[in-house]
């Protein structure tokens with residue numbers, strides 16, 4: 001994690017644009033809708049707060065898979081003059097007996113406490129201070145550390161030269177396909193950034209005779225990566241097909257392709273042309289699925305649109321699914 005000031009990338013935090021070219025594609029509607037999760041809480045006398053904080057620091061803060069750092073751990077109950085403390089998420093400890101056991105061993109068994117299983121808190125902080133204040137009143141007191149998306153933008157590891165190279169590759173292929181009179185000048189490049197295997201460059205299968213209607217360039221790309229894995233004896237074929245791949249596309253993918261990219265666990269997608277009617281990544285495209293950043297799905301990937309004019313793509317009818 002680099003400090004904002006030391007980040008070599010130029011980042012426009014307000015508009016989510018990196019190096020004046022890469023527009024971050026996220027579902028900010030999601031971010032500002034509170035997703036409430038169940039946590040374990042405890043009610044204690046004020047004099048016991050130091051001891052409980054010790055437990056939180058030594059165990060829960062380190063081991064809880066859900067970060068609760070955006071929460072104030074303690075709030076006062078004015079009616080009972082007690083303190084209510086958030087201990088950990090129910091994802092970390094789901095069973096009440098396990099929680100009881102942990103607390104009993106911490107207090108040596110003698111202590112009476114009131115365990116609370118009815119506390120719900122927002123899973124993440126919202127993007128504005130105003131919402132942060134509103135959620136603090138409505139749900140549970142939150143700490144305002146600035147827009148959490150600033151940290152996300154700051155943490156992206158992006159080699160802008162590599163992005164330019166790959167986009168120039170898909171762009172050139174798309175223009176070549178247009179010149180050859182192909183109906184679907186849509187292309188993809190799949191790059192395994194972590195393991196340095198050779199890249200996969202494919203064009204849309206629908207240009208070929210005997211193709212299937214679902215042979216979109218992304219589907220052909222995933223299939224090609226899969227075939228390569230199958231042929232490579234050193235590879236674990238049970239692994240996700242495109243784990244940690246970066247994918248460069250001439251056109252914003254449709255819902256089928258966006259979903260297939262989730263299933264194959266790519267790390268990042270960068271596309272050139274948006275598809276206002278059939279795209280599935282931008283909130284303004286298609287039905288506004290923002291498929292790469294959906295809380296309903298079990299996985300997400302980073303997505304960016306290149307907003308410069310350097311890499312042209314062949315024309316595709318707005319009703320075509322890419």
Ligand SMILES: [Zn+2]
Nearest residue numbers: 216254257322
């Ligand atoms: Zn598609």
